[in-house]
Amino acid sequence: MxxxxxxxxxxxxxxxxxxxxxxxxxxxxxxxxxxxxxxxxxxxxxxxxxxxxxxxxxxxxxxxxxxxxxxxxxxxxxxxxxxxxxxxxxxxxxxxxxxxxxxxxxxxxxxxxxxxxxxxxxxxxxxxxxxxxxxxxxxxxxxxxxxxxxxxxxxxxxxxxxxxxxxxxxxxxxxxxxxxxxxxxxxxxxxxxxxxxxxxxxxxxxxxxxxxxxxxxxxxxxxxxxxxxxxxxxxxxxxxxxxxxxxxxxYPRNEECYSHETWEPIVEVHRRSESTTLREMVEIIRERLNLKEAVLETDMEIAIEAHCICGDKESLFRPLMEVSLEDAICSECGEEREILMAHQFTGQEAYADMSLKEIGFPPGEIYQGRSGKEIVYMEMTSDIEKILDNKY
Ligand SMILES: [Zn+2]
Ligand SMILES: [Zn+2]
Structure with missing residues (x-):
């Protein structure tokens, strides 16, 4: 300057x-x-x-x-x-x-x-x-x-x-x-x-x-x-x-309030959601926790698939919040389809080789890795750096 x-x-x-x-x-x-x-x-x-x-x-x-x-x-x-x-x-x-x-x-x-x-x-x-x-x-x-x-x-x-x-x-x-x-x-x-x-x-x-x-x-x-x-x-x-x-x-603080959860420590994972598969992310969590049976959890339901009684099936792969009633109606028979959703993942799912982005997780998400009472919080830090710092 x-x-x-x-x-x-x-x-x-x-x-x-x-x-x-x-x-x-x-x-x-x-x-x-x-x-x-x-x-x-x-x-x-x-x-x-x-x-x-x-x-x-x-x-x-x-x-x-x-x-x-x-x-x-x-x-x-x-x-x-x-x-x-x-x-x-x-x-x-x-x-x-x-x-x-x-x-x-x-x-x-x-x-x-x-x-x-x-x-x-x-x-x-x-x-x-x-x-x-x-x-x-x-x-x-x-x-x-x-x-x-x-x-x-x-x-x-x-x-x-x-x-x-x-x-x-x-x-x-x-x-x-x-x-x-x-x-x-x-x-x-x-x-x-x-x-x-x-x-x-x-x-x-x-x-x-x-x-x-x-x-x-x-x-x-x-x-x-x-x-x-x-x-x-x-x-x-x-x-x-x-x-x-x-x-x-x-405002009085309500000690019974559901929102007072603090996540710490949050671990930075220097990976991108678009180039990290669900299977890889579960592996990263297992390495970190050093526990083979750890799972990935989110606090948000992901809509995976819509099933109809007529046999029709459709992949959704987006947050449940973004599924409308229109999306749930079967285009074949007009019935309301059942929505299969998930918030816990083992890395063994049929779609585990899809990227986190493709599955519908937002960029920069913080995942919970859990095994019993053991828990670790993992942040997709490179997503954030790309947007905030124009890196990569
Ligand atoms: Zn509160
Ligand atoms: Zn149908």
Missing amino acids: DMNREELQEDRYARLRLIPWWDQKKLKSATVMVVGAGAIGNEILKNLALLGVGKILIVDMDHIENSNLSRAVLYREADEARPKAVVAAERINEINPEIAAIPLQGSIISQVGKGFFRHADLVLGGLDNREARLSINQKCWKTNTPWIDGAIEVFQGFARVFVPPQSACYECTMSQADYKLLNFRKSCSLLSRKEMMEGKVPTTPTTASVIAGVQVQEAVKLLHPDADLQPLTGKGFVFNGLSHDSYVVT
């Missing part, structure tokens, strides 16, 4: 550096995952880019629609039908060319391995459904990654901070009504479960910018752990844009 460029850099952040505890190096060296590039996500991303957060991973599965344009500062009319994650990454790179914005198009529940959470310093959520929040929460706890949730509806919203392993988590804040809704959705047929996740909430860009502003400010606090900035850990800022009687709530 030559002198001029360095001076220019000094310029960009000069006003921020006037803040006594501000440490631009901490922001530059941070990796932050943003889940959801909608109304809140756009505002989060804009703020992170302005502040010079060095590496920003943007996860979103959707494409830009016209109705996004009233609430999303990063999108233009000409972007219609393009992936949100990709366009958002391009635009925040324009806002600040010194950062690395990395798009990851896919569902946070089934297509982003837990290793990505472990490699992030923080996760920021701009989501509109409980399922995705719960999934982020569990992955953040397992990998010991703080996360900051944001939610908005019309002129109201909240921002809350969850820091594993000690604080209250998202699931601790769930009410009986939340559980009921979640269980109701889970018990529904495949298609309606998918449909219900697409519930639309009325939102405004003004509330989105307030809540995203608070979320990113909390992120800045967490990235300066030595500065005693009193982050909202285990608490929520409740914004009421009608009456302006906004306040802070403290």
